Every structure is written in structure tokens, then in C-alpha cells.
Amino acid sequence: MKKAMNNKKGFTLVEIIVVLVILAILAAVAIPSMVSFVNDARGKAYVAEARVGLAAAQAVVTELVASGSATSINATGGITGGAYNEGNVITHPTFVSMTADVENANPEPGEPGAGSNGFSSVTVDESNNRVTGITYNAKSGHIITIADGTTTVSKKTTETEKE
Numbered sequence: 001m002k003k004a005m006n007n008k009k010g011f012t013l014v015e016i017i018v019v020l021v022i023l024a025i026l027a028a029v030a031i032p033s034m035v036s037f038v039n040d041a042r043g044k045a046y047v048a049e050a051r052v053g054l055a056a057a058q059a060v061v062t063e064l065v066a067s068g069s070a071t072s073i074n075a076t077g078g079i080t081g082g083a084y085n086e087g088n089v090i091t092h093p094t095f096v097s098m099t100a101d102v103e104n105a106n107p108e109p110g111e112p113g114a115g116s117n118g119f120s121s122v123t124v125d126e127s128n129n130r131v132t133g134i135t136y137n138a139k140s141g142h143i144i145t146i147a148d149g150t151t152t153v154s155k156k157t158t159e160t161e162k163e
Contacts, residue, residue: 042140047151049102049118050136050144053090056098057122058131060089065129089122089131123147 089095102118123133133147145152 043142043153046136046138046140046142046144047153049138050134050146050151052102053095053099053119053136054131054134054146056095057089057119057124057134059098060092060095061124061129061131063094064092089124090119095119 099119118137118139119134120137121133121135122131124130125132133145136144136146138144141155143154145154
């Protein structure tokens with residue numbers, strides 16, 4: 001009988017608890033840093049999507065001015081003169097098709113950027129018809145603004161957050 005008790009194999013309850021405590025400590029340290037990495041990656045994806053919009057807006061402006069369809073593009077992205085004077089850069093078919101793959105946009109009806117893949121404004125230097133800025137509204141509530149080469153990411157505050 002004594003021989004059978006000495007040959008017992010397995011872990012004691014204390015050993016199992018020690019392993020579980022070590023795993024819990026590792027999880028407590030690792031999970032917040034992984035969440036931080038995920039949030040950083042999302043932010044970079046939003047900025048990349050805003051840059052796609054900036055390139056698309058510049059393509060539209062260049063196309064319109066080069067073809068003579070517009071005499072100038074005003075400071076808010078509106079097109080004046082020529083055959084396309086009723087439109088805006090962000091509703092132009094070329095812009096819409098170039099930004100069609102933007103997945104994180106917020107084009108909800110009534111929201112900024114509605115009908116334009118989440119892009120709510122384009123700023124153009126009227127003297128040389130160069131796009132100098134764009135504003136992009138992501139589904140997450142982030143607002144990405146690119147102006148004169150500087151990128152700003154901010155979180156839209158809602159009425160419930162203000163209270």
C-alpha cells in the first residue's frame with residue numbers, strides 16, 4: 001500500500017494554482033499592450049485612407065484644370081467655371097471611384113461626408129489649384145485632417161460625452 005502512494009503521478013493543487021497565478025500576471029501585462037498595438041494600427045489605417053482621399057482630390061483638380069472643365073477650384077473644393085461648375089471635388093465621379101475602397105468611412109445620411117465616402121471637405125490653394133487639405137470622418141468617430149502636410153487625428157465628441 002505504501003508503494004502505491006509513493007508512485008503517484010500528477011501535480012498538486014498548490015502547483016496548479018501557482019501556474020494559474022503566473023499566467024494571470026502575464027495576461028494582465030500583455031493584453032493592454034496588445035490593445036494599444038491594435039489601436040495604433042487602426043489609427044494608421046485611418047490616416048492612410050485620408051491620404052488616398054488627398055491623392056484622389058488632387059487627381060480631380062488636376063483633371064478638371066488640365067481639361068479646361070474648370071477655370072478654378074475654390075478654397076472649399078467647389079469647382080467654378082466650365083462644364084462642371086455645379087459640383088464639388090468630393091462628389092466628382094473620379095474622386096468617388098478612387099475612394100470607393102475606403103472601408104472605414106462614415107457616409108451615414110446627414111453626417112459630415114455623406115455621399116462622399118466619409119470625406120467632408122477639401123481645401124484647395126486657388127492660386128495654383130493644389131489640394132492643401134482634406135477632412136476624413138472614420139466610422140470610429142475619428143476625424144482625420146490633413147492640412148499643408150500635417151496630419152491631425154481627433155475623436156469626435158458626442159452630446160453624451162460632453163455631459
